[in-house]
Amino acid sequence: MPPTTTQVPRIGIGAFILNNEGKVLLGKRKGSHGAGTWALPGGHLEFNESFENCAEREILEETGLTIREVQFLTATNDIMVDENKHYVTVFVRGRISGERVEPKLMEPEKCEAWEWVAWDEIVAVAREVIDGKDTGNTSNLRRKLFVPIVNLVLQRPGFCPIVNHG
Helix, strand or coil: CCCCHHHCCEEEEEEEEECCCCCEEEEEECCCCCCCCEECCEEECCCCCCHHHHHHHHHHHHHCCEEEEEEEEEEEEEEEHHHCEEEEEEEEEEEEECCCCCCCCCCCCCEEEEEEECHHHHHHHHHHHHCCCCCCCCCCCCCCECHHHHHHHHHCCCCCCCCCCC
16 A cells, blocks of 8 residues: 555754854744754755755744855654654754844744754753653753654764864
């Protein structure tokens, strides 16, 4: 039996944008799968679009920031059983270009807030989920992470978006 449209894997782009302190930009998702979780800015790859162009377009649409020097980092296989979704998430990194260095909420129906977060903090939260310590009620779990970020820590041990940046 051929897969239905909802059973076909889609390609998502997650973009690491780092500030001068080496912190990563995360947004709190709303109105979509993963609502209430913190994720990198990004979105769906469109037909005939490069990873780099997708990241530049999505970042501008979501944050008002312009990025340059976009480069491929890695990818994850993200099966979201509860939501009946399957994604391949391509992670890229880019530098902020221009005078605007702080994100704006350009799509408030899709994102509740933007925050700069240390990569070590993101890894620590992902590790709690991976190690089964995320009960949903853990008071020290400040933020809930979007599945592709947890999978990045799980599937790519030792990955760091800050390496060779700067």
